[in-house]
Amino acid sequence: MSGVLMGIIDFREIVSANANHASGKDAPLGKSNLPDDFEVFCEEFFTNVRRGKIFKTVSRGPDGGIDLGVEEILSDGSRIKWLVSCKHHAHSRNAVSDSDERNIVERITYWECDGFIPFYTTPPTTTVGNHIDGVEKFGKRVERYFKDRIERELLSSPAGIQLAARYFPQSMVNHYAKIVETAQCYKESDLIAHEDMLFGPGGLRRSMSGLNETQLIVAKTEMIRYANLLATMDMHAPYFVRALNDAITLAPAHFHGDGQATQLGDFINIRPTWSESDLVRASDDKGLNFMYFVASAWSFWDWGSAHDAFAKAMVIRGELRSGFSEADVEELKKSSEFSELVDHQKAKGLLTPGLVALLLQEEARDVLARLVAFACPIPSR
Numbered sequence: 001m002s003g004v005l006m007g008i009i010d011f012r013e014i015v016s017a018n019a020n021h022a023s024g025k026d027a028p029l030g031k032s033n034l035p036d037d038f039e040v041f042c043e044e045f046f047t048n049v050r051r052g053k054i055f056k057t058v059s060r061g062p063d064g065g066i067d068l069g070v071e072e073i074l075s076d077g078s079r080i081k082w083l084v085s086c087k088h089h090a091h092s093r094n095a096v097s098d099s100d101e102r103n104i105v106e107r108i109t110y111w112e113c114d115g116f117i118p119f120y121t122t123p124p125t126t127t128v129g130n131h132i133d134g135v136e137k138f139g140k141r142v143e144r145y146f147k148d149r150i151e152r153e154l155l156s157s158p159a160g161i162q163l164a165a166r167y168f169p170q171s172m173v174n175h176y177a178k179i180v181e182t183a184q185c186y187k188e189s190d191l192i193a194h195e196d197m198l199f200g201p202g203g204l205r206r207s208m209s210g211l212n213e214t215q216l217i218v219a220k221t222e223m224i225r226y227a228n229l230l231a232t233m234d235m236h237a238p239y240f241v242r243a244l245n246d247a248i249t250l251a252p253a254h255f256h257g258d259g260q261a262t263q264l265g266d267f268i269n270i271r272p273t274w275s276e277s278d279l280v281r282a283s284d285d286k287g288l289n290f291m292y293f294v295a296s297a298w299s300f301w302d303w304g305s306a307h308d309a310f311a312k313a314m315v316i317r318g319e320l321r322s323g324f325s326e327a328d329v330e331e332l333k334k335s336s337e338f339s340e341l342v343d344h345q346k347a348k349g350l351l352t353p354g355l356v357a358l359l360l361q362e363e364a365r366d367v368l369a370r371l372v373a374f375a376c377p378i379p380s381r
Contacts, residue, residue: 013167042084
Protein backbone atom coordinates (compact mmCIF):
# COMPACT_ATOMS: atom_id res chain seq x y z
CA MET A 1 0.00 0.00 0.00
CA SER A 2 2.79 2.42 -0.79
CA GLY A 3 0.23 4.64 -2.53
CA VAL A 4 -0.64 6.07 0.88
CA LEU A 5 2.52 8.15 0.77
CA MET A 6 1.96 9.65 -2.69
CA GLY A 7 0.42 13.05 -3.35
CA ILE A 8 0.73 16.20 -1.29
CA ILE A 9 -1.01 15.24 1.95
CA ASP A 10 0.47 12.60 4.24
CA PHE A 11 -2.53 11.42 6.24
CA ARG A 12 -0.22 10.04 8.91
CA GLU A 13 -0.06 13.56 10.32
CA ILE A 14 -3.34 12.62 11.99
CA VAL A 15 -2.59 10.10 14.71
CA SER A 16 -3.83 6.53 14.30
CA ALA A 17 -6.49 5.21 16.66
CA ASN A 18 -4.21 2.17 16.98
CA ALA A 19 -1.19 3.11 19.11
CA ASN A 20 0.88 0.33 17.53
CA HIS A 21 0.47 1.94 14.12
CA ALA A 22 1.20 5.47 15.31
CA SER A 23 4.67 4.52 16.47
CA GLY A 24 5.73 2.57 13.38
CA LYS A 25 9.36 3.19 12.48
CA ASP A 26 8.47 4.42 8.97
CA ALA A 27 5.31 6.22 10.02
CA PRO A 28 6.12 9.38 12.01
CA LEU A 29 3.59 10.66 14.49
CA GLY A 30 1.39 13.46 13.31
CA LYS A 31 0.68 16.75 15.01
CA SER A 32 -2.58 15.41 16.42
CA ASN A 33 -2.45 13.27 19.54
CA LEU A 34 -5.98 12.01 20.21
CA PRO A 35 -7.24 8.70 18.78
CA ASP A 36 -10.50 10.23 17.55
CA ASP A 37 -8.83 13.14 15.73
CA PHE A 38 -9.48 11.58 12.31
CA GLU A 39 -13.22 11.38 12.96
CA VAL A 40 -13.18 14.99 14.18
CA PHE A 41 -11.34 15.93 10.96
CA CYS A 42 -14.05 14.11 8.97
CA GLU A 43 -16.76 16.05 10.77
CA GLU A 44 -15.06 19.36 10.01
CA PHE A 45 -14.56 18.29 6.38
CA PHE A 46 -18.27 17.68 5.85
CA THR A 47 -19.23 20.82 7.77
CA ASN A 48 -16.73 23.28 6.27
CA VAL A 49 -15.89 21.87 2.84
CA ARG A 50 -19.14 20.14 1.82
CA ARG A 51 -21.30 22.52 3.86
CA GLY A 52 -23.38 19.72 5.33
CA LYS A 53 -25.31 19.60 8.60
CA ILE A 54 -24.26 17.02 11.19
CA PHE A 55 -27.17 15.01 12.61
CA LYS A 56 -24.95 12.40 14.32
CA THR A 57 -21.64 13.68 15.64
CA VAL A 58 -18.52 11.66 16.37
CA SER A 59 -18.31 10.03 19.78
CA ARG A 60 -16.10 7.71 21.78
CA GLY A 61 -17.20 4.19 22.58
CA PRO A 62 -19.90 2.19 20.72
CA ASP A 63 -21.33 4.29 17.91
CA GLY A 64 -24.26 2.15 16.80
CA GLY A 65 -22.73 1.47 13.40
CA ILE A 66 -22.37 5.10 12.37
CA ASP A 67 -19.21 7.19 12.72
CA LEU A 68 -20.82 10.35 11.40
CA GLY A 69 -24.25 11.37 10.10
CA VAL A 70 -24.45 14.20 7.56
CA GLU A 71 -27.48 15.86 6.00
CA GLU A 72 -27.14 17.93 2.82
CA ILE A 73 -29.49 20.03 0.71
CA LEU A 74 -29.21 19.20 -2.99
CA SER A 75 -29.45 21.70 -5.85
CA ASP A 76 -33.14 20.85 -6.37
CA GLY A 77 -33.93 21.65 -2.73
CA SER A 78 -34.31 18.05 -1.63
CA ARG A 79 -32.46 16.67 1.39
CA ILE A 80 -30.23 13.63 1.63
CA LYS A 81 -28.92 11.92 4.76
CA TRP A 82 -25.54 10.21 4.57
CA LEU A 83 -24.09 7.53 6.82
CA VAL A 84 -20.35 8.27 6.83
CA SER A 85 -17.85 5.55 7.72
CA CYS A 86 -14.43 6.95 8.76
CA LYS A 87 -11.51 4.51 8.43
CA HIS A 88 -7.94 5.73 9.00
CA HIS A 89 -5.35 3.02 8.25
CA ALA A 90 -2.67 5.27 6.74
CA HIS A 91 -0.17 4.36 9.46
CA SER A 92 -0.45 0.60 8.94
CA ARG A 93 -1.12 0.96 5.19
CA ASN A 94 -3.66 -1.86 5.49
CA ALA A 95 -6.68 -1.88 3.23
CA VAL A 96 -10.12 -1.50 4.81
CA SER A 97 -11.29 -5.09 5.27
CA ASP A 98 -14.66 -6.73 5.84
CA SER A 99 -13.80 -6.99 9.54
CA ASP A 100 -13.68 -3.17 9.59
CA GLU A 101 -16.78 -2.57 7.49
CA ARG A 102 -19.78 -4.85 8.13
CA ASN A 103 -23.50 -4.81 7.40
CA ILE A 104 -23.49 -1.54 5.48
CA VAL A 105 -27.05 -1.80 4.13
CA GLU A 106 -28.43 -2.77 7.54
CA ARG A 107 -26.72 0.21 9.18
CA ILE A 108 -28.04 2.61 6.53
CA THR A 109 -31.54 1.26 7.04
CA TYR A 110 -31.32 1.45 10.84
CA TRP A 111 -30.22 5.09 10.76
CA GLU A 112 -32.81 5.94 8.05
CA CYS A 113 -30.16 7.27 5.70
CA ASP A 114 -30.38 7.76 1.94
CA GLY A 115 -26.76 7.04 1.11
CA PHE A 116 -23.35 5.82 2.22
CA ILE A 117 -19.99 7.61 2.18
CA PRO A 118 -16.85 5.52 2.79
CA PHE A 119 -14.24 8.05 3.98
CA TYR A 120 -10.99 6.05 3.88
CA THR A 121 -7.28 6.94 3.88
CA THR A 122 -6.46 3.53 2.35
CA PRO A 123 -8.37 1.63 -0.35
CA PRO A 124 -10.95 -1.02 0.54
CA THR A 125 -10.35 -4.71 -0.11
CA THR A 126 -12.15 -6.26 -3.06
CA THR A 127 -14.70 -7.75 -0.69
CA VAL A 128 -15.50 -4.39 0.92
CA GLY A 129 -15.56 -2.78 -2.53
CA ASN A 130 -18.20 -5.32 -3.56
CA HIS A 131 -20.20 -4.58 -0.40
CA ILE A 132 -20.12 -0.87 -1.25
CA ASP A 133 -21.26 -1.63 -4.81
CA GLY A 134 -24.08 -3.63 -3.26
CA VAL A 135 -25.33 -0.52 -1.49
CA GLU A 136 -26.01 1.07 -4.89
CA LYS A 137 -27.73 -2.07 -6.12
CA PHE A 138 -29.96 -1.85 -3.04
CA GLY A 139 -31.08 1.56 -4.31
CA LYS A 140 -29.04 3.78 -2.02
CA ARG A 141 -26.60 6.47 -3.13
CA VAL A 142 -22.86 6.11 -2.65
CA GLU A 143 -20.10 8.73 -2.76
CA ARG A 144 -16.63 7.22 -2.41
CA TYR A 145 -14.11 9.36 -0.54
CA PHE A 146 -10.74 7.70 -0.75
CA LYS A 147 -7.36 9.40 -0.27
CA ASP A 148 -7.09 11.09 -3.68
CA ARG A 149 -10.58 12.60 -3.59
CA ILE A 150 -10.20 13.80 0.00
CA GLU A 151 -6.94 15.52 -0.93
CA ARG A 152 -8.34 16.99 -4.15
CA GLU A 153 -11.36 18.55 -2.43
CA LEU A 154 -9.29 19.84 0.49
CA LEU A 155 -6.94 21.70 -1.85
CA SER A 156 -9.65 23.05 -4.17
CA SER A 157 -11.29 25.62 -1.91
CA PRO A 158 -10.29 28.23 0.67
CA ALA A 159 -12.21 26.37 3.40
CA GLY A 160 -10.48 23.11 2.49
CA ILE A 161 -7.03 24.69 2.47
CA GLN A 162 -7.68 26.22 5.89
CA LEU A 163 -8.69 22.80 7.22
CA ALA A 164 -5.68 21.11 5.65
CA ALA A 165 -3.33 23.72 7.10
CA ARG A 166 -4.57 22.87 10.59
CA TYR A 167 -4.48 19.08 10.34
CA PHE A 168 -1.59 18.61 7.90
CA PRO A 169 0.86 21.49 8.53
CA GLN A 170 3.92 19.53 7.37
CA SER A 171 2.24 18.42 4.15
CA MET A 172 1.06 21.93 3.35
CA VAL A 173 4.68 23.04 3.20
CA ASN A 174 4.85 20.80 0.11
CA HIS A 175 1.68 22.40 -1.24
CA TYR A 176 3.35 25.80 -1.13
CA ALA A 177 6.85 24.72 -2.16
CA LYS A 178 6.37 27.54 -4.63
CA ILE A 179 4.85 30.17 -2.38
CA VAL A 180 2.73 31.93 -4.98
CA GLU A 181 1.37 29.94 -7.88
CA THR A 182 -1.73 30.80 -9.89
CA ALA A 183 -4.55 28.30 -9.48
CA GLN A 184 -5.71 26.73 -12.73
CA CYS A 185 -9.43 26.65 -11.98
CA TYR A 186 -10.72 27.78 -15.38
CA LYS A 187 -10.09 27.00 -19.03
CA GLU A 188 -11.40 28.21 -22.38
CA SER A 189 -14.49 25.99 -22.19
CA ASP A 190 -15.64 28.11 -19.21
CA LEU A 191 -16.05 31.15 -21.49
CA ILE A 192 -19.36 31.93 -23.17
CA ALA A 193 -19.59 33.87 -26.44
CA HIS A 194 -22.93 35.58 -27.03
CA GLU A 195 -23.47 37.92 -29.96
CA ASP A 196 -20.45 40.27 -29.83
CA MET A 197 -19.70 39.75 -26.11
CA LEU A 198 -17.40 37.30 -24.32
CA PHE A 199 -18.41 36.30 -20.78
CA GLY A 200 -16.11 34.63 -18.26
CA PRO A 201 -16.18 33.33 -14.67
CA GLY A 202 -16.75 35.77 -11.84
CA GLY A 203 -18.70 38.25 -13.95
CA LEU A 204 -15.86 39.00 -16.38
CA ARG A 205 -16.95 40.33 -19.77
CA ARG A 206 -15.53 42.13 -22.79
CA SER A 207 -16.55 43.03 -26.31
CA MET A 208 -15.39 40.89 -29.24
CA SER A 209 -16.40 43.50 -31.77
CA GLY A 210 -13.71 44.12 -34.37
CA LEU A 211 -11.38 41.36 -33.16
CA ASN A 212 -9.73 39.13 -35.74
CA GLU A 213 -9.07 35.44 -35.02
CA THR A 214 -5.63 36.04 -33.48
CA GLN A 215 -6.88 38.90 -31.31
CA LEU A 216 -9.81 36.76 -30.13
CA ILE A 217 -7.42 33.99 -29.03
CA VAL A 218 -5.39 36.55 -27.08
CA ALA A 219 -8.55 38.01 -25.51
CA LYS A 220 -9.72 34.56 -24.38
CA THR A 221 -6.30 33.69 -22.98
CA GLU A 222 -6.15 36.94 -21.01
CA MET A 223 -9.69 36.50 -19.66
CA ILE A 224 -8.91 32.97 -18.43
CA ARG A 225 -5.66 34.19 -16.90
CA TYR A 226 -7.44 37.00 -15.06
CA ALA A 227 -10.22 34.67 -13.87
CA ASN A 228 -7.59 32.30 -12.47
CA LEU A 229 -5.81 35.21 -10.77
CA LEU A 230 -9.07 36.20 -9.06
CA ALA A 231 -9.65 32.58 -8.02
CA THR A 232 -6.14 32.47 -6.59
CA MET A 233 -6.83 35.59 -4.54
CA ASP A 234 -9.98 33.95 -3.20
CA MET A 235 -7.92 30.94 -2.13
CA HIS A 236 -5.25 33.17 -0.56
CA ALA A 237 -7.74 35.42 1.26
CA PRO A 238 -7.96 33.32 4.48
CA TYR A 239 -4.16 33.36 4.78
CA PHE A 240 -4.07 37.12 4.16
CA VAL A 241 -6.73 37.72 6.81
CA ARG A 242 -4.68 35.69 9.28
CA ALA A 243 -1.52 37.67 8.45
CA LEU A 244 -3.34 41.00 8.85
CA ASN A 245 -4.69 39.89 12.23
CA ASP A 246 -1.18 38.88 13.27
CA ALA A 247 0.18 42.28 12.19
CA ILE A 248 -2.48 44.07 14.25
CA THR A 249 -1.70 41.83 17.23
CA LEU A 250 1.94 42.95 17.06
CA ALA A 251 0.99 46.65 16.84
CA PRO A 252 -2.54 47.10 18.25
CA ALA A 253 -2.06 50.77 19.18
CA HIS A 254 -1.56 51.66 15.52
CA PHE A 255 -4.96 50.46 14.28
CA HIS A 256 -8.56 51.55 14.86
CA GLY A 257 -11.19 48.87 15.46
CA ASP A 258 -11.78 46.05 17.90
CA GLY A 259 -11.60 42.30 17.60
CA GLN A 260 -10.14 39.87 15.12
CA ALA A 261 -11.35 39.86 11.53
CA THR A 262 -12.68 36.60 10.11
CA GLN A 263 -12.94 37.75 6.50
CA LEU A 264 -11.59 40.56 4.33
CA GLY A 265 -14.81 42.54 4.56
CA ASP A 266 -14.28 42.95 8.30
CA PHE A 267 -11.32 45.23 7.61
CA ILE A 268 -13.70 47.97 6.50
CA ASN A 269 -14.00 48.69 10.23
CA ILE A 270 -10.35 47.99 11.11
CA ARG A 271 -8.04 50.68 9.74
CA PRO A 272 -4.60 52.20 10.39
CA THR A 273 -4.43 55.24 12.67
CA TRP A 274 -1.97 56.94 10.28
CA SER A 275 -0.49 58.72 13.33
CA GLU A 276 3.10 59.75 12.60
CA SER A 277 3.59 60.87 16.20
CA ASP A 278 2.60 57.49 17.64
CA LEU A 279 4.86 55.82 15.10
CA VAL A 280 7.84 57.84 16.34
CA ARG A 281 7.02 57.28 20.02
CA ALA A 282 6.80 53.54 19.39
CA SER A 283 10.20 53.60 17.72
CA ASP A 284 11.69 55.22 20.83
CA ASP A 285 10.49 52.25 22.86
CA LYS A 286 10.72 49.36 20.40
CA GLY A 287 13.33 50.54 17.93
CA LEU A 288 13.35 51.92 14.41
CA ASN A 289 12.69 48.47 12.96
CA PHE A 290 9.25 48.47 14.58
CA MET A 291 8.41 51.71 12.81
CA TYR A 292 9.35 50.09 9.51
CA PHE A 293 7.10 47.12 10.32
CA VAL A 294 4.04 49.20 11.20
CA ALA A 295 4.37 51.42 8.12
CA SER A 296 4.84 48.35 5.92
CA ALA A 297 1.68 46.79 7.36
CA TRP A 298 -0.22 50.06 6.82
CA SER A 299 0.77 50.00 3.15
CA PHE A 300 -1.62 47.10 2.47
CA TRP A 301 -4.50 49.49 3.20
CA ASP A 302 -3.07 52.46 1.28
CA TRP A 303 0.56 52.45 0.14
CA GLY A 304 0.56 56.18 -0.64
CA SER A 305 -0.67 57.17 2.82
CA ALA A 306 1.75 54.73 4.45
CA HIS A 307 4.71 56.14 2.50
CA ASP A 308 3.68 59.69 3.40
CA ALA A 309 3.21 58.87 7.11
CA PHE A 310 6.54 57.06 7.27
CA ALA A 311 8.42 59.96 5.66
CA LYS A 312 6.83 62.46 8.07
CA ALA A 313 7.63 60.18 11.02
CA MET A 314 11.27 60.01 9.95
CA VAL A 315 11.43 63.82 9.86
CA ILE A 316 9.76 64.14 13.28
CA ARG A 317 12.13 61.54 14.68
CA GLY A 318 15.14 63.41 13.34
CA GLU A 319 14.05 66.95 14.27
CA LEU A 320 12.37 66.56 17.67
CA ARG A 321 13.71 65.21 20.91
CA SER A 322 12.18 62.31 22.81
CA GLY A 323 9.15 63.36 24.86
CA PHE A 324 7.85 65.82 22.26
CA SER A 325 4.25 67.02 22.42
CA GLU A 326 1.62 67.24 19.69
CA ALA A 327 2.09 71.00 19.78
CA ASP A 328 5.77 70.47 18.95
CA VAL A 329 4.76 68.32 15.98
CA GLU A 330 2.27 70.90 14.70
CA GLU A 331 4.87 73.64 15.02
CA LEU A 332 7.38 71.55 13.05
CA LYS A 333 4.83 70.88 10.30
CA LYS A 334 4.23 74.62 9.92
CA SER A 335 7.93 75.31 9.36
CA SER A 336 9.12 76.16 5.87
CA GLU A 337 11.59 73.27 5.68
CA PHE A 338 9.20 70.48 6.80
CA SER A 339 7.83 69.71 3.33
CA GLU A 340 11.33 69.74 1.88
CA LEU A 341 12.55 67.32 4.56
CA VAL A 342 9.57 65.01 3.92
CA ASP A 343 10.27 64.98 0.18
CA HIS A 344 13.90 64.18 0.94
CA GLN A 345 12.84 61.17 3.02
CA LYS A 346 10.48 59.99 0.28
CA ALA A 347 13.25 60.25 -2.29
CA LYS A 348 15.39 57.86 -0.26
CA GLY A 349 12.91 55.06 -0.93
CA LEU A 350 13.42 53.63 2.55
CA LEU A 351 10.11 51.76 2.72
CA THR A 352 11.17 49.19 0.10
CA PRO A 353 10.88 45.36 0.26
CA GLY A 354 14.63 44.74 0.16
CA LEU A 355 15.49 47.07 3.04
CA VAL A 356 12.47 46.15 5.16
CA ALA A 357 13.19 42.43 4.72
CA LEU A 358 16.73 42.92 6.02
CA LEU A 359 15.63 45.07 8.96
CA LEU A 360 12.80 42.85 10.19
CA GLN A 361 13.49 39.56 11.91
CA GLU A 362 11.60 36.77 13.62
CA GLU A 363 7.85 37.27 14.04
CA ALA A 364 7.59 40.62 12.26
CA ARG A 365 9.46 39.26 9.24
CA ASP A 366 7.21 36.19 9.14
CA VAL A 367 4.06 38.31 9.25
CA LEU A 368 5.26 40.68 6.52
CA ALA A 369 6.32 37.76 4.31
CA ARG A 370 2.83 36.28 4.57
CA LEU A 371 1.23 39.65 3.87
CA VAL A 372 3.25 39.95 0.67
CA ALA A 373 2.69 36.34 -0.41
CA PHE A 374 -1.09 36.30 0.07
CA ALA A 375 -2.00 39.96 -0.48
CA CYS A 376 -5.53 40.78 -1.64
CA PRO A 377 -7.26 44.15 -2.03
CA ILE A 378 -8.62 45.34 1.33
CA PRO A 379 -12.18 46.71 0.97
CA SER A 380 -12.66 50.40 1.66
CA ARG A 381 -15.67 52.28 2.92
